[in-house]
Structures are given as structure tokens and as C-alpha cells.
Amino acid sequence: MKPYYLSGALIIALFSASCERGGNNVEAPATYEFERNGVSTVSYTGQTERLAMGGELGSALLDPTSTEVRLDEMFANEDASGGDVDPFTDAALNASSKSIRSKVAASAAYFSSNATASAQIKADFDQWIALQVSDILPFVDSLASAGKPGQIADGTTPRYVDGLGLEYDQLVIKGLNGALVLDQMLNNYLDPSVLDAGTNREDQENGVLVEGKDYCMMEHKWDEAYGYLFGGASDGASPLGSLGGDDVFMNKYLGRMVNDADFESFDTDIFNALKLGRAAIVEGDYELRDEQADIVKKRMSEIVAVRAVYYLEAGAVELAAGNYGSMFHDLSEGYGFIYSLMFTQNPETGAPYFSKAEVEAMLEDLMDDGANGLWDVEASTLTMMADDIAARFDFTVEQAF
Amino acid sequence: MRRERRKLTMYLSGALASLAFLLPSCENGEGPAADTWDRGAMLEHLTDDFIVPAFENYKSQTADLVAAATWFEDFTDQQSLDRLREELEDAYLAWQWVSFLEIGPGEAKALRFRSNTFPTDTTNLKSDITSFAAGSGPNFQLPSTFDRQGYPALDFLVEGKDLDYFISNPDAAAYVSNLAISLHTLAVDVDAAWENERIGFIANNGSAASASTNKLANDYVFHYEKEFRAGKVGIPAGVFSSVPLPEKVESLYGGYSRKLFLEALKAHRAFFFGKSYDGLSEGPGFAAYLDHLNVRGVDGLLSEEMQEVFTESENLALELNENFEVQISDDHIKALELYDAVQRGVVILKVDMMQALNIKVDYIDADGD
Numbered sequence: 001m002k003p004y005y006l007s008g009a010l011i012i013a014l015f016s017a018s019c020e021r022g023g024n025n026v027e028a029p030a031t032y033e034f035e036r037n038g039v040s041t042v043s044y045t046g047q048t049e050r051l052a053m054g055g056e057l058g059s060a061l062l063d064p065t066s067t068e069v070r071l072d073e074m075f076a077n078e079d080a081s082g083g084d085v086d087p088f089t090d091a092a093l094n095a096s097s098k099s100i101r102s103k104v105a106a107s108a109a110y111f112s113s114n115a116t117a118s119a120q121i122k123a124d125f126d127q128w129i130a131l132q133v134s135d136i137l138p139f140v141d142s143l144a145s146a147g148k149p150g151q152i153a154d155g156t157t158p159r160y161v162d163g164l165g166l167e168y169d170q171l172v173i174k175g176l177n178g179a180l181v182l183d184q185m186l187n188n189y190l191d192p193s194v195l196d197a198g199t200n201r202e203d204q205e206n207g208v209l210v211e212g213k214d215y216c217m218m219e220h221k222w223d224e225a226y227g228y229l230f231g232g233a234s235d236g237a238s239p240l241g242s243l244g245g246d247d248v249f250m251n252k253y254l255g256r257m258v259n260d261a262d263f264e265s266f267d268t269d270i271f272n273a274l275k276l277g278r279a280a281i282v283e284g285d286y287e288l289r290d291e292q293a294d295i296v297k298k299r300m301s302e303i304v305a306v307r308a309v310y311y312l313e314a315g316a317v318e319l320a321a322g323n324y325g326s327m328f329h330d331l332s333e334g335y336g337f338i339y340s341l342m343f344t345q346n347p348e349t350g351a352p353y354f355s356k357a358e359v360e361a362m363l364e365d366l367m368d369d370g371a372n373g374l375w376d377v378e379a380s381t382l383t384m385m386a387d388d389i390a391a392r393f394d395f396t397v398e399q400a401f
Numbered sequence: 402m403r404r405e406r407r408k409l410t411m412y413l414s415g416a417l418a419s420l421a422f423l424l425p426s427c428e429n430g431e432g433p434a435a436d437t438w439d440r441g442a443m444l445e446h447l448t449d450d451f452i453v454p455a456f457e458n459y460k461s462q463t464a465d466l467v468a469a470a471t472w473f474e475d476f477t478d479q480q481s482l483d484r485l486r487e488e489l490e491d492a493y494l495a496w497q498w499v500s501f502l503e504i505g506p507g508e509a510k511a512l513r514f515r516s517n518t519f520p521t522d523t524t525n526l527k528s529d530i531t532s533f534a535a536g537s538g539p540n541f542q543l544p545s546t547f548d549r550q551g552y553p554a555l556d557f558l559v560e561g562k563d564l565d566y567f568i569s570n571p572d573a574a575a576y577v578s579n580l581a582i583s584l585h586t587l588a589v590d591v592d593a594a595w596e597n598e599r600i601g602f603i604a605n606n607g608s609a610a611s612a613s614t615n616k617l618a619n620d621y622v623f624h625y626e627k628e629f630r631a632g633k634v635g636i637p638a639g640v641f642s643s644v645p646l647p648e649k650v651e652s653l654y655g656g657y658s659r660k661l662f663l664e665a666l667k668a669h670r671a672f673f674f675g676k677s678y679d680g681l682s683e684g685p686g687f688a689a690y691l692d693h694l695n696v697r698g699v700d701g702l703l704s705e706e707m708q709e710v711f712t713e714s715e716n717l718a719l720e721l722n723e724n725f726e727v728q729i730s731d732d733h734i735k736a737l738e739l740y741d742a743v744q745r746g747v748v749i750l751k752v753d754m755m756q757a758l759n760i761k762v763d764y765i766d767a768d769g770d
Contacts (some may be wrong), residue, residue, distance in 0.1 A: 143542055151544050153511055156518045314765050321612055321619075321763045322508070325544070382681035 007130040016028070020110045026283045028276035031237040032226065034219070036207075041215040042236070044227025047184075048116045049096045050103065051232045054176055056088050057100070058248050061132050061158065061169035064140050067162055068133040075378060076101040081141065100400050101125070104179045107187035108194050110343070117356055121179055124339075125172060132168035136160050136282075146375040153327035158253035159329045166371025174336020178343035181228045181250045182300055189225035190293040196286075201332040205284055217283055222289075226274050226295070229254065240267050262399040263306065270299050294347035301344035301353055305393050308337035309400035324375070331366070331374050338362055341389070353392050363390070405414070412420045436759070438693050439685070440614045441606035447617070448599050448657030450677040454656070455498045456592040458678070462495040463489075463585035470581040474574045477567050482559075489495075489559050490657065492584070493552050499666040501624035504616050505528035505602055512587055513628075520649050521553035533579055534572040541583050555580050568710075589604035610761060618687065620764045622750045625669060630743045633662045637729050638736035645736075647729035658725035662718055671712045672762065674704075696757040703753055710746040719741050 028125020034041045060066045073079060073087035077099035077395075087095035105121035107109050134148055137160075144150035144161050151158040162169055167231045188194055200218040202208070210217050232246030233239035239246065254270065257263040277292030311334030318327035341354040354362070362385055370376020390397045451602050469488035470604025472483040496516060503513045526549040529539050539546045565572045607615040631641070632651070639645030650658045671678075688704035698706040717739045722728035728734050755762055 139542070141543065143540075153514060153544035155545070156514050156544070156547050158547075317763060317765050359539075 017335075026276065026280045026285050026288055028272065028279045031228070032239070032271075032278065033237045034282060036214065036279060039214045041219055042223050042226075043213070043215060043220060044223045044231050044236075046096075046098045047224055047227025048231035049093060049098045050100055050180070051228070051249060052090060053088065053093055053096075053100050053253075054173065054180070055095065055248050056149060056299040058169065058173045060131070061172060064137050066133065066137065067128055067357065067373075071129045072126070072131065072253070075125065075214075081186055085239050089169065095302060100176065103182060103184055104176070105343075107183045107191070109187040109191040110183060110352075111187075115147050120385065121356075125175065127178065128175070129169040132172070135162040136168060152328065154323070154325040154329045156328075157325075159325050161328050161332075164367065165324070165328040165331070165377075166373065167329065170329070170332035171336050171339070174333050175254065175339045176336065177249050178304060178340020182304060182340060182345075183343040185225045185228040186297045186300055189221045189228075189342065190296060192286075192290060192293075195281075195289070195293075196223050201286070203295045204281065206342055219278065221280055222274075224277050226278070229270070229274075229300075240271055243267055250303065253307055257303055257306065260399075263302075266299055266303065270296055273299075284380055285351065296348045297345045301346065302395065304337055304340045305353065305389055306395060306400040308341060309386045309389050309397055310334075311337060312382045312389075313397060313401040315377075315385075316382040319377065319379055319382070327377075328374055331377070333364065336395065337367070338385075338389075354389070405449075407415045407513065407541060427507050434695060439604060440612075442472055442607070443685040443690060444603045444606055444613050444617075445673070447451065447663070447686060448603055450684060451672060452499075452502055453595055453599060454678040456588070456595055458500045459492075459495045460585075460592045462492040462587045462689050463581070463588040466492040467520040467581045467585045470578040473567075474578045476572070477564070477574055479564050482564050485559055489552075489555055490655065490660075493556075493652065493655075493661060494664045495531075496552065497661060498668040500628060500665065501621055501669065503624065504613075504620045505598050506591045508620075509549070509594075510587060510591055510605070511542075511544075512591055515587060516584060517553065517651075517735040518547040518551065519553035519556075519651055520548070520559050520653060522757050525549045526557060526633070530570070530572050530576045530581045533576050538576075538579060538675065550580060551584060553651075554653045555584075557653055558653075560652070560656075564711060567692075580760065590695055605646075608759065610763060612759075615652070615760045615763070616762050618755065620674065621669075621687070622747075622755065622762070625750055626747045629669060630740065630747060633658070633665065633742060634725070634736060637725060638728075638733050638740055638742055640737065642762065645729050645733040647733075650725040650729070653726060656724040656726070658716055659721055659728075661721040662725070666711060666715055666718070670708075673707060681731060687758075688767075691754060694757055696753065698753065703749060703757070707746060707749050707754075710742065710749060714739060714742045714746070 032042065038187035044387075051383060057071070060071055060074055069079075070087050073085040075087065077084050077096065079086070088094050101122060104125060105118040108349075127140065139149040140151060142148070142150035144152040144163075144165075147163045149160075149162045151160050152243055159167060160169075195218050198217075199208075201219075204216045204218045207216065209215060210220065213220070215223070228392055230239035230246070231248055232244050232251055234246075236240060239251075243258070243274065244252055246252075254267055255264045273295035274290040277289045277296070280286070293343040311330045315327045315330040315334060318324075318330060337368075339359060342352050342359040344353045345351070346353050353361045365381060365385065366377065367373045369378050369381055386397050386400075422479045466485075466488045469481070469485040473485045475481075499507070500513055507513070519740050525546075529546075529549055532538055541550050554576065558573060560582075562573070599725070602613050605611075608615065634640060637646050637649040670676075671680065673683045674688045675688060677683065688707070691704050692702055695702045717735075721735055721739065722731070723764065725736065751762060
């Protein structure tokens with residue numbers, strides 16, 4: 001097979017000096033490498049930067065010396081009045097014009113005509129950051145108890161929770177899996193309204209490059225979707241070798257999936273779909289492109305759901321064993337993944353598997369078994385929620401846990 | 402691991418189903434005995450003949466450690482340092498007999514986390530010496546201090562430093578006493594709580610997830626898997642990392658990691674076979690329970706297979722350097738062989754035993770973030 005791929009690539013290199021449509025049989029290359037006239041057309045530096053910003057934000061949320069101002073600046077990469085800031089330790093990120101916050105709940109498909117929801121979601125993240133600073137960081141040297149913030153043991157690891165047992169850093173980072181990564185990837189860059197916006201199809205077919213760039217716009221949109229999952233990989237063309245270690249977001253959790261025999265094909269399913277979809281764009285086969293996008297939407301959504309179920313079930317086990325610190329950590333991660341469900345996309349309906357309202361109702365259930373939130377949570381609340389989530393997907397609770 | 406267990410269960414039940422299909426004539430009332438085992442009698446024996454005397458002894462060993470530390474703080478000479486080192490080793494050995502009894506009072510006080518979380522954080526430990534001397538030492542109840550107290554912290558100071566260090570750093574000698582007193586206070590608390598809770602613990606003789614037998618079995622298996630197998634051997638041998646991590650051995654500075662491993666093996670074996678703590682008598686324990694149910698492994702009683710695991714592990718350990726750090730640095734493959742032998746016990750205990758006793762594993766493998 002390999003020589004065949006190579007000759008295909010050669011033909012593209014020799015004859016497709018523009019973005020013109022190729023034959024009907026689209027062949028995906030072995031790696032995520034696409035060139036025109038010997039120059040790479042692949043670019044997703046903005047995604048790589050945002051993933052790295054998220055990594056720094058995650059650490060800073062646990063640093064007792066962090067101020068709300070600094071964390072807000074890391075989240076938005078600008079100050080309250082929109083001015084330039086340098087909140088990161090990595091100078092390249094300070095120099096970047098990108099920001100996480102501007103891309104939270106900002107997809108074309110879900111939020112272009114729903115500015116209200118977008119603003120509410122951004123406000124959730126702002127509030128979690130504020131609560132981390134006001135309700136957790138000042139109490140890192142106290143012991144937590146019901147209604148009282150402080151640290152609590154998860155094995156030998158201290159976890160820092162508020163009086164309800166929540167770790168807001170986990171809500172922020174796990175919540176960004178949905179609000180940033182899934183929303184941008186599935187509901188924006190893989191959405192036909194974005195891929196086919198303006199004259200994208202025409203430009204693709206006529207090889208019209210974005211001014212000053214080496215790519216056509218549609219190719220670039222697809223690459224930006226790719227970048228949200230693989231933009232942290234040192235070898236972006238063959239990213240599966242380092243899967244799981246390239247960011248603190250979906251790359252990490254895709255890595256977790258493939259350790260489980262029930263989901264072990266997820267990495268190649270997604271990588272191959274992104275690769276073939278990109279090749280389909282080069283060849284002008286948009287039906288094939290959208291089929292591949294659907295595979296990615298389904299799989300990425302399933303990862304979020306499997307992790308939500310996993311953490312709920314893990315929380316129930318820790319609750320039974322009386323390990324509150326471990327349970328709080330599981331459920332704080334779970335909270336973020338449940339929150340992320342509203343950004344999933346069922347390719348059959350084009351809608352999320354759980355609506356924003358449904359997600360909010362679930363999270364309320366999670367926290368309202370008693371006055372002290374997770375300190376009072378009941379096992380039945382956790383297992384019922386896990387059942388409800390799994391019921392909307394093609395996997396069982398048993399497989400997820 | 403959960404998954405491994407589940408798949409094995411499926412495989413086993415599949416195999417049983419096909420056997421039943423092929424050999425219907427063998428089905429006449431044979432198979433495991435009904436569970437008529439007296440859990441209360443077992444709990445009474447394990448509590449009164451093992452747990453309570455083990456904590457009694459542990460308490461007195463830590464008292465000796467405090468005495469030696471105080472003496473060293475006062476005199477700070479080679480003789481008192483030598484004695485301190487001996488008492489530290491004795492207490493560390495006695496610790497191995499209670500480490501897996503993280504149940505009831507011990508669990509409530511995070512006994513194991515506070516006593517033996519290693520490797521120790523030497524940077525913070527050094528700053529603790531200063532802050533303690535200034536009157537604001539660390540709060541040892543905080544989980545963030547687990548890795549700078551207990552035996553690993555004492556090991557770093559008492560075994561890792563020489564007399565000259567303490568002569569020029571009297572604050573460090575005072576801090577050794579502080580660490581020893583903290584260990585002893587915990588031991589006293591847990592021992593006293595056991596005296597109070599023993600009756601309720603024995604009386605909780607049912608088969609619910611919260612019943613004493615279920616919790617005890619889980620704590621034993623958890624300890625065997627996470628502390629004995631992974632903590633003492635697997636992690637430093639590099640089973641869970643891309644390279645061996647010899648600096649993660651127990652007793653890094655004292656260099657007697659093999660001795661501690663063998664002592665823990667002895668303790669696990671004695672408890673499994675229902676030996677009394679003093680070794681003089683024997684009563685109902687997990688092995689007898691399994692034999693009562695006629696639980697068989699591949700070709701014999703499951704309890705006998707576990708005995709073979711202990712024996713093989715002991716023999717393999719005796720072939721290693723007495724300092725696992727040296728062994729793993731020189732040749733970590735031999736440590737991996739030991740790990741594999743111990744690991745066979747995890748399958749026996751966590752899969753076969755727990756299933757046979759109808760006890761649900763109540764812990765999960767943390768996903769590490």
C-alpha cells in the first residue's frame with residue numbers, strides 16, 4: 001500500500017499546483033501532511049497557543065500566590081479594559097494575540113445567534129476563577145470539613161476544595177474541554193457553515209490562497225479543528241505517538257480512552273477521519289469531508305460522556321469507601337465533563353447530546369442532596385446520573401467505568 | 402485492573418458454562434460449599450490475636466523511638482545516634498505489621514499516609530526544621546505535609562545525616578524528636594481507639610460492603626497491591642515509568658529496603674494464614690475461609706497457591722541486594738522478576754479470593770491527575 005500512497009502524493013505534488021478538485025477516489029496520506037508546490041499548507045499555531053495557555057492557567061489556579069487579576073488575564077490574555085498583558089511564563093504566549101476566553105462558547109453553529117448563552121457560559125468560567133481565588137486559595141493551610149474550605153487527602157495527594165467539596169480549578173480546566181475544545185472543533189471548524197463560508201468552495205477549487213498564507217481558507221478551517229486535538233504534539237503530522245501527554249485537555253483524555261479495550265480504536269478513528277477529511281477537501285469531495293467530520297463529532301462527544309460517567313461512578317466507589325478527598329476530586333472533574341456535555345454534537349441531529357438546560361439541571365442535582373454540596377451527595381444521585389448520560393450514547397456505564 | 406478482573410470473570414464464567422454444557426454428569430451437587438463460615442469468629446481471632454497486639458507492640462516500639470530521639474537530642478553523640486538508628490529500624494520493622502491495617506481508627510487518622518509516605522520531600526523538610534525552631538512547625542494533619550513526616554522523614558535525617566551535621570544543626574536533632582513524637586502520638590491514638598472499637602468491629606460480622614470482613618479484605622488486598630507490590634518494588638523498579646526510579650525505594654537513606662520488604666511479606670503471610678501476632682498460635686483467617694469454601698486455583702487449593710507466591714517472592718527477594726536502590730541501579734531486571742512474582746498474588750487475592758468470598762473490590766485505580 002505504501003508505494004501507492006506515495007505515488008498519490010507525488011501526483012498531487014506534480015499536478016495540483018492549485019486547490020483544484022482531484023479524482024473520485026480520495027486517498028488519505030499516511031500522516032497529516034499536506035503540501036502545495038512543496039510548501040506545507042497545514043497551520044494551527046493559534047490552537048497550539050491556546051492549549052498551552054490553558055496548561056499555564058491550570059497550574060496558576062492552584063498557586064496560592066495567584067491573584068484574580070492575574071488569572072483573569074491568563075484566561076483572556078488582556079486586562080479588564082482590553083489592554084495588552086503579559087501574564088504567562090512563556091514569552092511566546094505573552095506575545096500572542098490569541099486568548100482562551102474569546103473562544104469560549106463562541107462557535108458558529110451553537111452560539112452565533114445565541115449571544116445570551118455564550119455570555120452566561122463565559123460568566124460561569126469567570127465566576128469559577130473568582131471562587132478559586134476567594135474561597136479556596138486563602139484556605140490552603142486549613143483542613144477542609146463540611147461547609148469549610150481547605151485541603152483534604154486524596155491518597156497522599158492534597159486536594160483543595162471549597163465548603164461544598166468543589167475544586168474550581170477542575171471545573172475550569174475540565175469545563176474547557178467542552179466550552180473551548182469541543183465547541184471550537186465540532187461546532188465551529190468542522191461545521192459546514194464555517195468550512196463553506198463565503199467563497200471557500202470556489203477558492204478551494206480555484207486554488208485561491210488566503211492572502212499572505214500558503215493555504216486555502218477551507219483547508220485552514222479544517223486544520224484549526226485538528227489543532228484543538230493535536231496542536232500540542234511535537235510531531236503534529238504523526239501525533240499518536242505522544243497521545244495523552246500533549247495537553248491537559250482532550251488530547252489527554254483521548255489518551256485515556258485508548259487504554260480501555262472498549263474504546264481502543266478511538267485514536268485511529270479520529271486521526272484517520274481528520275486526515276481523510278482533509279484529503280477530501282484537497283480533492284473537492286465535500287460529501288466525504290462531512291462524513292469524516294461526523295465521525296470526529298461522534299467520537300469526541302463520546303469521550304466527554306465516557307469521562308463524565310467514569311468520574312460519577314468513581315465518585316460513588318470513593319463515597320462508599322468514605323474517601324471524601326478522592327470523591328471530591330473525581331466529582332470536580334466530573335462536574336467539568338458534565339458541563340462539557342452541552343458542547344457535544346450528535347451528528348445525526350446537529351444538536352448537543354444534552355442541552356444547556358439539561359446540563360444545568362444535572363449539575364444542580366449533583367450539588368443539592370444537602371446543604372454542604374458534595375459532602376452530602378448520595379450514591380444514588382451519582383449512579384442515576386451516570387445511567388442517564390450513558391443512555392444517550394452507544395456505550396454502557398460498565399464499559400465507561 | 403478492574404477491567405482485567407471483569408474480563409477474567411467473563412472468561413471464567415464462560416469456561417464454567419462450557420464445562421457445564423459438556424459435562425452435565427459432574428453437576429450432581431458438587432462445587433463450592435455454601436458459605437457457612439463464621440465471620441464473627443474470624444474477626445474476633447484477627448482482632449484480638451493479631452490487630453490489637455500488633456498495635457500494642459507498635460506503640461511500644463514508637464515509645465522506644467521517642468526515648469532514643471530525646472536522648473540523642475540531649476547528648477548528640479555517636480552512641481546516642483547509633484541507638485537512635487537501631488530504634489528507628491525496630492520501629493520501622495514493627496510498622497510493617499500494622500501498615501495494612503488501615504481500617505477503623507487507623508483509616509480515620511490517615512495513619513499510613515502520615516507514617517510512611519515516601520519518597521520524602523527533603524526541600525520542605527529542611528525548611529520545616531527552621532520553622533519549627535522558630536515556633537511555627539508544620540501542621541502534620543494537613544495532607545500537604547504527608548510527604549515530610551513519618552519514617553521517610555526520619556530516615557532522611559537519622560540515616561542520611563552524620564553526627565557532625567547534628568552537632569552543627571541542633572535544630573535538626575530537636576526536629577527528629579518532633580517527628581518521632583508525632584509518630585508515637587498517632588500510634589497511641591490508634592491503639593487506644595482500637596481498644597474502644599474492637600467490640601463493634603467484631604460485631605459487624607455481616608456481608609455488606611461496610612461489614613468488617615469486607616473492609617478488612619479490601620484493605621489487605623489494597624495494601625498488598627499498592628504498597629507491598631507497587632510501593633516497595635514496582636515503582637522503583639520502573640514498572641510504571643519509562644525508566645527505573647531507584648530513588649523511590651523505601652528506606653532510601655538507611656538502605657534496608659529488602660529487610661522492610663521481607664518483614665512486610667512475613668506480616669502479610671501471617672495475617673493471610675490466620676497466625677497470631679506472636680506467631681504461637683493459629684486461628685481462622687482468609688486462607689482457612691477459602692479452604693472452607695474449597696476454593697481451588699489452577700491445580701490446588703487457592704490458599705496453597707498464595708503460599709507459593711509468598712515463598713517464591715521471599716526467595717527472589719533474598720537474591721536481591723539488601724538495598725533495593727543499589728539493586729535497581731545495577732540491574733533492575735531482577736527487581737522486575739520479584740515484582741512479577743508478587744503480582745501473581747494480586748490476581749489470586751483481588752480476583753479469585755474476592756470473588757470466592759463474594760466481596761466487592763471497593764477501590765479503583767486512580768487515573769493519576
